[in-house]
Amino acid sequence: VQLQASGGGQVQAGGSLRLSCAASGRTNSRYAMGWFRQAPGKEREFVAAVTSSGALTYYTDSVKGRFTISRDNAKNTVYLQMNSLKPEDTAVYYCAAPASNTGFPRRLSDDYEYWGQGTQVTVSS
Numbered sequence: 001v002q003l004q005a006s007g008g009g010q011v012q013a014g015g016s017l018r019l020s021c022a023a024s025g026r027t028n029s030r031y032a033m034g035w036f037r038q039a040p041g042k043e044r045e046f047v048a049a050v051t052s053s054g055a056l057t058y059y060t061d062s063v064k065g066r067f068t069i070s071r072d073n074a075k076n077t078v079y080l081q082m083n084s085l086k087p088e089d090t091a092v093y094y095c096a097a098p099a100s101n102t103g104f105p106r107r108l109s110d111d112y113e114y115w116g117q118g119t120q121v122t123v124s125s
Contacts, residue, residue: 001024012125013125021033021035021077066084086123090123
């Protein structure tokens with residue numbers, strides 16, 4: 001399974017970005033997907049997850065109401081729409097996929113076996 005994340009960049013506080021994660025190597029539409037982020041000097045943290053169908057989503061408290069995770073299974077792509085960005089959202093963002101579909105939401109890094117290369121998001125004040 002290969003995951004290719006893109007869409008990061010530098011924006012001012014209050015701005016928006018949309019991250020994309022293109023998957024290949026299996027029928028990824030059968031699996032939930034997640035987004036994580038890692039800020040400098042901090043541990044990787046869970047951001048959001050979506051079920052295989054896209055019907056259910058889950059967010060960490062700090063992004064609720066600002067971020068939206070979605071997927072287009074026809075394109076084998078998962079998105080993270082980020083609005084009202086804050087400087088504390090600055091991090092490298094990673095998409096991730098599990099090897100199996102046991103349980104939702106899965107919020108631990110160890111729950112995911114496949115990772116994209118990361119895309120940098122920088123929010124200036």
